[in-house]
Amino acid sequence: MPSTAGEPGDPQRLVHKPLRIGQPLFVNDPDFDVRRHLHRVGVPSPGGPRQVAEQLDQIHRHRLSHDKPLWEAWILEGLADGRLAVAVKFSHTLSDGVGAVTRILPTILSTDPARDVDYPPSGPPPELPGRADLLVDVVKETAGNVAGAVKVVSSGTRALVRGAAGLLWTTATAPLRRPVGPMPSYWQRRLQNAPVRTGLNSPITERRNTAYVSVPLAELKELGTGFGASVNDVFLAAALSAMRDWLQRHDTLPDGPLQAFVPISTRDVDDEVPNSWSLALVRLPVFVDDPVTRLELITAATNRVKTGRAGRGPSVDFADVIQLVPPRLLGAAASAYVSKQLNGLRPPLFHAACSNVPGPREELWLDGARLEGIYPMGPLFADMNLNLTAISYAGRFGLGVTACPDNVPDAWEVTDGWLAGLAELRAEGSAAR
Structure with a gap:
């Protein structure tokens, strides 16, 4: 799983390294267009929970494309009582559940009813890394993995690996x-x-x-x-x-x-x-x-x-x-x-x-x-x-x-x-x- 960089509002996409060696990179997307991520769709009448869920089923089943930032948002219209629903779909590489609460929600919602949406400032479009840059990153990643392994082992990974191996073996062979x-x-x-x-x-x-x-x-x-x-x-x-x-x-x-x-x-x-x-x-x-x-x-x-x-x-x-x-x-x-x-x-x-x-x-x-x-x-x-x-x-x-x-x-x-x-x-x- 690649690590993320930058702020929650940064439009970042995945770039794979040559021959897909090592972990892909998150880089700022020079071709970012928010219209590729925002969608509107109507919910069938009467617009109750089951009709909303049917629309969510269609949204949920399609994988996110790696050629653009790994998120999208859908406005669901036609709910009962004139309400709207917002379905935000994002890859687990961007965030887990707690991260969604601490990082993603604050960029969309506010405790202040009068606050306008804060849009990230725009700047010059970034450039995607070239092949040479990606090869250099392979070397850096190898060195980083050594340091990462030391960090993980110091947190108890040897015990984790022994425990996980024991769990898999025990689950497969005996109570x-x-x-x-x-x-x-x-x-x-x-x-x-x-x-x-x-x-x-x-x-x-x-x-x-x-x-x-x-x-x-x-x-x-x-x-x-x-x-x-x-x-x-x-x-x-x-x-x-x-x-x-x-x-x-x-x-x-x-x-x-x-x-x-x-x-x-x-x-x-x-x-x-x-x-x-x-x-x-x-x-x-x-x-x-x-x-x-x-x-x-x-x-x-x-x-x-x-x-x-x-x-x-x-x-x-x-x-x-x-x-x-x-x-x-x-x-x-x-x-x-x-x-x-x-x-x-x-x-x-x-x-x-x-x-x-x-x-x-x-x-x-x-x-x-x-x-x-x-x-x-x-x-x-x-x-x-x-x-x-x-x-x-x-x-x-x-x-x-x-x-x-x-x-x-x-x-x-x-x-x-x-x-x-x-x-x-x-x-x-x-x-x-």
Whole structure:
């Protein structure tokens, strides 16, 4: 993954080095034309959430071209009550979820209803680097990778590599032997079973379908307080309820756990780098019937992750690690991993990605219009067909679901299942009182 340079408003595009050796570069685009990035499209009547999502599906499925800056924005017109929606699509090379909140949102929106949009100053068009410049950069990158490797290793990458290799080997050959946390031994043994392949792990295509919903953030906080859990634990428990419901409808409920890919920001306070994250693999007890027990097991698992991270010191930044891997090698490894020949021979690494991003607490405005909600739509990769990403904003908790419709035909089933999971916990909490 190439590193970004400059300010968030700089129009930068990718340039590949000769023979695609090493990482591509981000350079200022001399041919930048904002009209190539801005689009308007109408939403079919009656302009409700499902019609908006159908339009988002079309926007989401097309890859961004490398011959221009890796972002675009779509104005969706014709929503109910005369509203507009703005869909901002950008590559993960530009930013992760937290970076989008700290770097991208402030360039578009403001807490001041009267503030005009700040356009970056224009200057003389830059020149693209020549072949000789790119060859020189290959040498610099090689030297930089050595320094980067020292940085990453000093942050604990040797332990990370040993742990990752051990995880891959253990997942492929035997149950995990590490306890998940303090919990009854019966559940602990079940969670140690290797994740099994489900309908959520069929090879993905380029098609996407999306759904979104929001609830008061106070509701998740109240549920968390009542059960001794965090907002994130409640989010994960409801996500597990949605996946459990989907598997019961469309597939077989597995006897072992699901495994969630949970990205975690590794930023320091006031750190506004675009990409800085590590990951946790959280075992989800999909085989448990009782929703409160599922929440308790998730809380125990996430507490173990937090305790382990605190004891290990500084977290390893995966953006730094990926920088050290040649793109062609990374692509070849990914292609081999998802190949049909290996599809039935290996267990899945992930069943879903689940991410909860803290967002702005104050209301935001764009040219005098109040932003009513934010709904993030995360990426899919390999054979992981489901992404549930949430962001809190101005007292609301917005969930965006991305799925591959060739394997998960209706993303709205997932949002409905998530809401039903919250309702289950709410009913259990009321009964306990």
